[in-house]
Amino acid sequence: MVAADRTVPLTPRPTLARPADQILHPWAWWAWALGVAIAVNLTTNPLFLVLVGLALLAVILLRRSDAPWARSISAYFWLAGVVIGVRMFFRILVGGGFGETVLFTLPEIPLPDWAQGIRLGGDVTLEGILYTLYDSLRLVVMLVAVAAANALANPRRALRAVPAALHDISVSVVIALSVAPQLVESAFRVRTARRLRGGRARGLDAVKAYLVPILADAVDRSVSLAASMEARGFGRTRTTSRRRTWTNALLLVSSMVATLGGFLLLSSSGDPGPVAFGCLGAGALGVVAGLRASRDKIAVTRYRPDPWGIQEWTVTVSGLLVLAIVLALGNESVWALFGATLDPDVLNPSFMPATWPSLHPALVVAAALTALPILVTRAPGRTPPATRRGDAAATGRTGIADPGARRPDEELVTS
Amino acid sequence: MIVFDRVSFTYDGAARPTLRDVDLRIGEGDLALVVGRTGTGKSTLLGAMNGLVPHFTGGTLSGAVTVDGRTTSQHRPKDMAEVVGYVGQNPLHGFVTDTVEEEIAYGMEQLGVDPVAMRKRVEETLDLMGIAELRRRPLLDLSGGQQQRVAIASVLAAQPRVLVLDEPTSALDPTAAQDVLAALTTLVHEVGLTIVLAEHRLERVMQAADVAVWVTGDGTVESGPPRSILGRADVVPPLAALAHTLGWDEVPLSVREARRRIARERITVAEVADAPVPDGPPLLSARDLTVSYGDLRAVKGVSLDLAGGTITALMGRNGSGKSSLVNALQGAVKSTGELVVAGDVDPRSLSAAAARRRVTLVPQSAGDLLYLRTVAAECAQADRESLAPAGTCATVLARLDGGVRPDADPRDLSEGQRLSLVLAIQLTAAPPVVLLDEPTRGLDYRMKANLSRIVDGLAADGACVVVVTHDVEFAAAATHRALLMAEGEIVADGTTREVCGSSPAFAPQLAKVFAPQPIMSVREVVVT
Numbered sequence: 028m029v030a031a032d033r034t035v036p037l038t039p040r041p042t043l044a045r046p047a048d049q050i051l052h053p054w055a056w057w058a059w060a061l062g063v064a065i066a067v068n069l070t071t072n073p074l075f076l077v078l079v080g081l082a083l084l085a086v087i088l089l090r091r092s093d094a095p096w097a098r099s100i101s102a103y104f105w106l107a108g109v110v111i112g113v114r115m116f117f118r119i120l121v122g123g124g125f126g127e128t129v130l131f132t133l134p135e136i137p138l139p140d141w142a143q144g145i146r147l148g149g150d151v152t153l154e155g156i157l158y159t160l161y162d163s164l165r166l167v168v169m170l171v172a173v174a175a176a177n178a179l180a181n182p183r184r185a186l187r188a189v190p191a192a193l194h195d196i197s198v199s200v201v202i203a204l205s206v207a208p209q210l211v212e213s214a215f216r217v218r219t220a221r222r223l224r225g226g227r228a229r230g231l232d233a234v235k236a237y238l239v240p241i242l243a244d245a246v247d248r249s250v251s252l253a254a255s256m257e258a259r260g261f262g263r264t265r266t267t268s269r270r271r272t273w274t275n276a277l278l279l280v281s282s283m284v285a286t287l288g289g290f291l292l293l294s295s296s297g298d299p300g301p302v303a304f305g306c307l308g309a310g311a312l313g314v315v316a317g318l319r320a321s322r323d324k325i326a327v328t329r330y331r332p333d334p335w336g337i338q339e340w341t342v343t344v345s346g347l348l349v350l351a352i353v354l355a356l357g358n359e360s361v362w363a364l365f366g367a368t369l370d371p372d373v374l375n376p377s378f379m380p381a382t383w384p385s386l387h388p389a390l391v392v393a394a395a396l397t398a399l400p401i402l403v404t405r406a407p408g409r410t411p412p413a414t415r416r417g418d419a420a421a422t423g424r425t426g427i428a429d430p431g432a433r434r435p436d437e438e439l440v441t442s
Numbered sequence: 443m444i445v446f447d448r449v450s451f452t453y454d455g456a457a458r459p460t461l462r463d464v465d466l467r468i469g470e471g472d473l474a475l476v477v478g479r480t481g482t483g484k485s486t487l488l489g490a491m492n493g494l495v496p497h498f499t500g501g502t503l504s505g506a507v508t509v510d511g512r513t514t515s516q517h518r519p520k521d522m523a524e525v526v527g528y529v530g531q532n533p534l535h536g537f538v539t540d541t542v543e544e545e546i547a548y549g550m551e552q553l554g555v556d557p558v559a560m561r562k563r564v565e566e567t568l569d570l571m572g573i574a575e576l577r578r579r580p581l582l583d584l585s586g587g588q589q590q591r592v593a594i595a596s597v598l599a600a601q602p603r604v605l606v607l608d609e610p611t612s613a614l615d616p617t618a619a620q621d622v623l624a625a626l627t628t629l630v631h632e633v634g635l636t637i638v639l640a641e642h643r644l645e646r647v648m649q650a651a652d653v654a655v656w657v658t659g660d661g662t663v664e665s666g667p668p669r670s671i672l673g674r675a676d677v678v679p680p681l682a683a684l685a686h687t688l689g690w691d692e693v694p695l696s697v698r699e700a701r702r703r704i705a706r707e708r709i710t711v712a713e714v715a716d717a718p719v720p721d722g723p724p725l726l727s728a729r730d731l732t733v734s735y736g737d738l739r740a741v742k743g744v745s746l747d748l749a750g751g752t753i754t755a756l757m758g759r760n761g762s763g764k765s766s767l768v769n770a771l772q773g774a775v776k777s778t779g780e781l782v783v784a785g786d787v788d789p790r791s792l793s794a795a796a797a798r799r800r801v802t803l804v805p806q807s808a809g810d811l812l813y814l815r816t817v818a819a820e821c822a823q824a825d826r827e828s829l830a831p832a833g834t835c836a837t838v839l840a841r842l843d844g845g846v847r848p849d850a851d852p853r854d855l856s857e858g859q860r861l862s863l864v865l866a867i868q869l870t871a872a873p874p875v876v877l878l879d880e881p882t883r884g885l886d887y888r889m890k891a892n893l894s895r896i897v898d899g900l901a902a903d904g905a906c907v908v909v910v911t912h913d914v915e916f917a918a919a920a921t922h923r924a925l926l927m928a929e930g931e932i933v934a935d936g937t938t939r940e941v942c943g944s945s946p947a948f949a950p951q952l953a954k955v956f957a958p959q960p961i962m963s964v965r966e967v968v969v970t
Contacts, residue, residue: 183540205540208582213810219774220810223803224867225795225827239813243853248535254498255536259549259597260523328554330547331561 050092050407051400053180054188055339060176062346063397064169066353070374071161074386078394079349080168083175086400091178092407103174107167111160118159119151126154128381157378188333190318206248213244274320281313338403345399352393443604443636444468444491449505450661451486451495460486462661464505468638470603473630473650475668476640477677478657479886481856484640485531487657488606491638492526493519510603523553527597529607533589534581542584542592543568543577549600563599570633571595571625586760587618591625598629605629607639611646612883615759615912616947619646626650642886644679645915645951648672649696669693678887680915680951683964697954704955711956712968716937719922725750725906726771726801726875729780733766733930740766742930743779750874753897753907755917755938757948758927764910765806767927768877771908772803784874795827798868801875806883808864809853817855817863818848821870828871839866842896857884858892865896875906882913894920918942918950919963938962 067079091097119133133148183204186197217240224236256262288306355361359369376384446466452459460483468474476484489495493514496503507514510525519528530536539545546567550560568574571591576584584592590610597605610626611619627650629635638655641647648654654671656664664671669692672682681700685693688709694700724747733741740763748754756764770777773789781788789797805811814820821835828834839846843862846855852863861881869876878897882890890913897907897920911917917924917938924941926934926948934941942948943960952961961967 202538205537209534216805216807217810219769220805222774222794223772223798223805224811224824225798225871236813240810243809244807251530251532251535252538254494254519255528255530256538257498257519258492258494258523258526258528259538260520260552260600263520263523263552263554328551328557328560330544330551330557330564332557 050181051179051342051404052188052333052335052339053182053185055335055342056180056400057176057185058343059346059400060172060179062343062348062350064172066350066393067165067168067172069353069357071165072374072376072384072386072390073161073164074384075390075394076161076164076168078386078391079397080164080171082394082398083168083171085398087171087175087178089401090404090406094181096180096182097178100174100178103170103177107170110166110170111163114159114163115156118155121145121147126152126379126381128153130156153381154378157381161376161378184333187329190321194327202252206245206252209248210241210245213241217241217244274317277313278317278321281310281317283310285310285314341403342400345396349393349396352389352396356387356389443470443472443510444474444638445506445508446490446663447506447508449490449503449507451490451501451503453499453501456501459661460501461490461663464661464663466655466663466665468636468653468655468665470636471630471634472636472652473626474636474638474653474655474665475644475647475651476638476655476657477644477672477675479659479676480642480858480884480889482657482659483661484657485608487655487663488528488608488638488640490514491604491606492522492528493517494528520552523549523602524600525602526604526606527594527600527602529590529593529597529605529610531608531612533593536593537581537589537596540580540582541577542573542579542581545581545592545596546599549596553600555600563601567595567599570598570628585618586614587621590614590618590622594622594625602635604636604638607637609640609642609884612642613760613912616646616914617759619643619912623647623650642677642884643913643915644672644677645681648679648681648693649699651695668695676888680964681955684952684955684967687964687967688969697951700951700955710970711959711961711966712970714939714959714961714966716922716939719749719752719937722749722751723785724748725784727780727782728771731767731770731777731779731781733763733770733775733777740930741770741777744930744932746925746932746935748875748906748908750904750906751901752923753901753909753921755921755924756908756910756927757912757914757917757924757942758933760912762927763930764927765879766930768803768879768908768910769805771875772801772877773797774803795829799828799871799873801877802868802871802873803877804861804864804868804879804881806879808861808881811864811867812852812860815851816848817846817850817852820852820863820867821848824867824870830870830872835866835870838869839863842866843892858886858889861885861889861893869900874904875908876900877908877910879910880912881909882911882916890916890920914942914948915950915963917948918953919965924948 063079063083067076070076087100091100129150130153132150135149136147138145138147183201186201189197214237217237220240221236284306288303288308288310291300291303292307353374356373357369362369370387372385373387373390376382444467446464449461449464449466450459451461464487476487478484486495486499489499490503490507491509491514493507495501497514497518503515509522512522512525514522537545538548543564546564547560550563555563565574568577571594573588573591573595576588576592581589581592594605594607594610605626607626611622614622623646626637626639630637630650639647648668651668653665654668654675656671656675656677658664659676664674672679672693672695673685673691675682678686681695681697682693684700685691690703694703726748727746729745730743731741731745732739732743742763744767756768758764766775769775771781771789773781773792777790781790783789783800787800789801792800812820814823817839818836821839822832824830824835825832836848839862842865843859846859846863852860855863865878865881881893885893894916897909900907909917909921921938924934924936924938925932926941926945934945939960939962942950942962943953950962952964952967953959955961956967
């Protein structure tokens with residue numbers, strides 16, 4: 028193995044890509060999910076929202092792996108339930124207010140003068156309920172879209188595949204991700220040690236008895252990790268030149284400009300105007316240029332990078348198309364192209380008076396596009412249970428719920 | 443290959459140099475074994491080879507360290523990466539990524555190796571270290587021996603010419619240690635690497651050594667052929683002790699060498715017989731004790747009786763449930779089944795403070811017990827915790843190790859002193875049952891002998907002592923009874939001589955040398 032292998036490049040180059048059990052590039056999932064989430068944010072059409080929600084669910088259930096991050100979706104669903112519950116509760120209790128179709132009436136609690144404008148109880152109208160329902164449905168589907176990205180994309184691989192300019196940040200986040208479960212383990216070990224000493228320390232002493240050994244352990248670990256990284260050449264291919272400073276400045280300024288553009292675009296109620304688009308465009312160009320420049324500065328290579336192929340493009344584009352369709356349906360000139368006038372009811376169906384909302388055919392297409400990843404990706408393989416102990420430890424699932432599950436030392440029976 | 447030219451090194455704030463006028467040459471393709479007592483500067487010597495000392499640790503280095511033509515004064519450790527591969531004491535602490543394959547690739551990514559070449563080298567390295575089937579496994583799931591091999595593979599992938607390892611087998615059971623050493627010997631003999639390794643348990647590695655480097659303790663270093671260096675050094679592995687006893691001037695490096703010389707010189711030894719194992723009423727008895735973590739059963743229905751006045755070794759490979767068992771016996775982890783201490787109480791039903799007066803446990807990472815600023819404060823706290831008269835702990839500590847200063851910071855103590863302190867804290871409660879989990883890790887031979895004396899004293903006072911250990915030689919020399927665990931069950935129980943003498947993995951070297959005579963330690967060698 029010591030022989031020179033920098034010699035003749037092989038033709039054709041051997042595959043560096045992930046093998047057949049590969050999963051989709053994590054950023055493709057994020058692009059798709061964000062496209063859908065933004066599209067959903069622009070509409071309150073309940074039929075469309077329900078369809079998109081179902082499509083997202085289908086993709087999650089069919090394409091998620093059994094990795095620890097994929098198990099987080101239940102937390103998102105729980106949050107979604109809370110969102111609907113809380114908003115409904117307050118709408119019924121305090122919100123009433125508008126609409127004519129009274130469903131039922133709660134006893135109204137008279138409030139003193141200084142609370143004028145707030146009403147407790149009273150009429151609950153169909154219009155009020157519908158308004159809240161549509162609006163919270165929008166939030167819920169956005170949450171599901173973010174949950175989808177979380178469940179489908181491996182966060183570590185996503186962090187590995189960042190542009191070179193963000194290399195340092197991604198390294199520190201990855202290390203933090205590995206150190207966290209070790210800290211949990213050392214916390215359990217120290218807790219056992221407390222019992223062994225009799226656990227008589229009280230108050231500040233007790234806190235010290237926990238923190239001092241854990242911190243000492245963490246510091247020891249960090250020092251050995253740093254020594255190991257240094258000995259293996261970390262940071263060797265980095266140049267610290269004046270040009271690098273300029274690149275960083277360019278990146279910082281252009282991302283701020285792009286953020287300003289995005290803010291103007293989203294905050295203006297009517298036509299955003301050229302300033303918003305200008306800022307956004309200039310900012311994006313600056314970021315791309317900055318990332319390109321910084322890529323030359325760090326000569327770190329990637330072992331078997333996640334490939335970006337036709338599947339990734341398809342998934343990304345399907346998400347962006349969903350967004351494009353919704354944007355188009357809200358734009359007067361697009362309607363004009365088809366010789367029609369803008370129908371605001373398509374995206375935001377009126378609830379005054381309450382009518383059964385209609386579903387524009389383009390929205391059906393958009394919902395179908397949301398589910399497109401099912402067709403172009405494969406279900407990931409399941410890890411055999413025997414090899415999953417570390418996953419459980421990494422999430423702290425077994426550890427936090429049941430202290431016995433993580434042992435106070437390294438003596439676990441290996442399967 | 444490695445040249446030290448009048449090297450001296452002093453840590454910042456240290457009164458005297460750790461290394462003093464070191465002149466050392468290690469030739470290409472040698473396996474050099476660094477020996478010396480704990481705290482003499484072995485790790486410092488190793489760190490100086492790739493520049494971690496002084497670039498990373500601070501301190502002042504004079505003289506020149508040159509490896510393969512590169513001097514550490516001009517190259518930082520990261521610039522030495524493709525010349526020297528460095529593996530620290532605990533492989534798990536040095537891992538950067540989370541799967542085997544990515545860990546091996548990490549170093550090459552940092553060096554900017556071309557992806558095509560990298561792909562090939564990762565495969566080669568996986569095969570070389572025999573870990574190809576582990577490639578997608580998370581690093582946390584691996585056993586100690588596997589982690590150590592991955593750590594070695596991860597520095598090998600960058601193709602260094604020299605490999606530096608700091609105690610690569612100290613945490614491993616005998617079989618896993620054998621795996622790692624086999625891998626290292628392959629690297630020396632088949633690949634032609636130069637390897638420098640520091641080790642406490644010399645019996646495991648000395649037969650493979652070409653050169654021994656003895657860090658004497660006053661900062662100087664002596665190097666030469668292992669046979670003569672080990673004959674003089676103040677670290678005495680069993681075969682060296684045998685050579686001293688038999689008056690040989692050269693230390694046999696392997697069991698085979700010793701056997702041949704004994705046959706040639708027609709040496710015979712007296713029959714050995716065990717003093718009967720003290721057989722009193724059990725101080726500690728467990729029936730059907732089971733420890734489960736989730737769906738994993740670490741200890742499966744173990745039943746045992748331990749009498750007062752006995753010292754019992756608990757052995758078995760990593761992960762066989764030894765630590766879980768002793769933790770359960772103390773009541774520190776949850777268990778099911780019966781457990782009775784001193785005839786009447788179950789430690790699991792007692793408060794932590796009361797349980798500690800019945801059964802005490804010194805855990806594997808003894809430092810977890812320490813949190814105060816000075817030794818004296820820890821001792822005073824121990825007296826309060828144990829409801830013992832003030833000064834008890836300090837008295838116990840003075841008996842165990844007179845050299846521990848009361849105003850010292852517990853975290854600055856040497857391994858041996860820290861163990862003495864923790865032992866003193868735990869013994870302050872004067873418990874009848876004492877459990878020690880891997881106490882010999884990081885101890886040199888003299889400290890182990892001291893520990894053996896302490897344990898003997900406890901047993902003589904009627905206590906029941908259980909020592910969890912991988913250290914076959916320590917178990918053979920210091921214990922009466924041995925329990926062997928595998929997969930959560932006790933698979934062998936008998937006198938240490940019966941259990942260890944008959945096992946290929948757990949037999950001490952002298953038993954192998956004098957087989958079929960089951961000699962356990964050099965004290966039993968009586969020439970007839």
